Amino acid sequence: DTAVSQTPKYLVTQMGNDKSIKCEQNLGHDTMYWYKQDSKKFLKIMFSYNNKELIINETVPNRFSPKSPDKAHLNLHINSLELGDSAVYFCASSPQAGEGNEKLFFGSGTQLSVL
Amino acid sequence: QKEVEQNSGPLSVPEGAIASLNCTYSDRGSQSFFWYRQYSGKSPELIMFIYSNGDKEDGRFTAQLNKASQYVSLLIRDSQPSDSATYLCAFSWYGNNRLAFGKGNQVVVIP
Numbered sequence: 001d002t003a004v005s006q007t008p009k010y011l012v013t014q015m016g017n018d019k020s021i022k023c024e025q026n027l028g029h030d031t032m033y034w035y036k037q038d039s040k041k042f043l044k045i046m047f048s049y050n051n052k053e054l055i056i057n058e059t060v061p062n063r064f065s066p067k068s069p070d071k072a073h074l075n076l077h078i079n080s081l082e083l084g085d086s087a088v089y090f091c092a093s094s095p096q097a098g099e100g101n102e103k104l105f106f107g108s109g110t111q112l113s114v115l
Numbered sequence: 116q117k118e119v120e121q122n123s124g125p126l127s128v129p130e131g132a133i134a135s136l137n138c139t140y141s142d143r144g145s146q147s148f149f150w151y152r153q154y155s156g157k158s159p160e161l162i163m164f165i166y167s168n169g170d171k172e173d174g175r176f177t178a179q180l181n182k183a184s185q186y187v188s189l190l191i192r193d194s195q196p197s198d199s200a201t202y203l204c205a206f207s208w209y210g211n212n213r214l215a216f217g218k219g220n221q222v223v224v225i226p
Contacts, residue, residue: 103149
């Protein structure tokens with residue numbers, strides 16, 4: 001049973017297109033995240049939701065819009081894709097947030113390539 | 116800006132030796148520290164966490180935390196080829212709702 005699953009695993013698209021990445025967790029966690037990992041392997045947080053509510057919105061272009069229909073799902077929609085958006089996007093979840101002991105469980109990642 | 120610094124460059128160790136990784140952090144308010152292992156093309160996987168000063172051992176892994184000096188380290192004893200991966204240091208703090216990650220340190224275990 002996959003704990004945190006995200007689809008698709010690979011996404012190749014042209015500049016200017018709009019695309020979505022879906023994420024689901026079956027761990028019963030309250031908090032979900034989107035992280036971006038660039039070509040140098042640096043993991044940086046983009047968004048965090050706690051029980052469907054946005055709690056972190058880092059300095060991310062507003063072309064990126066997360067949506068959480070329920071606490072088990074956090075999707076990421078990207079408008080007008082740019083070359084610089086090429087990266088691996090990881091969804092993650094944790095049992096709780098804010099208490100300083102977040103343990104993250106990651107999905108398998110989505111390799112986004114913008115041509 | 117909360118920052119995490121890890122050793123630069125890959126670390127090559129012979130099989131059976133001890134691999135030692137260090138990480139320093141900028142925020143004295145940090146309270147939880149994590150080590151993640153990431154195999155090439157895979158997602159990060161939590162292998163150790165430590166909250167208190169001192170050592171914490173789990174199998175062949177030992178995490179060491181020194182809050183006064185603001186560093187956390189990871190020792191891998193009896194290194195195996197399967198330990199070859201990138202190791203990411205991360206920390207969080209109360210009310211923060213996130214982990215701040217270092218850039219990672221690649222370990223290569225040579226048979």
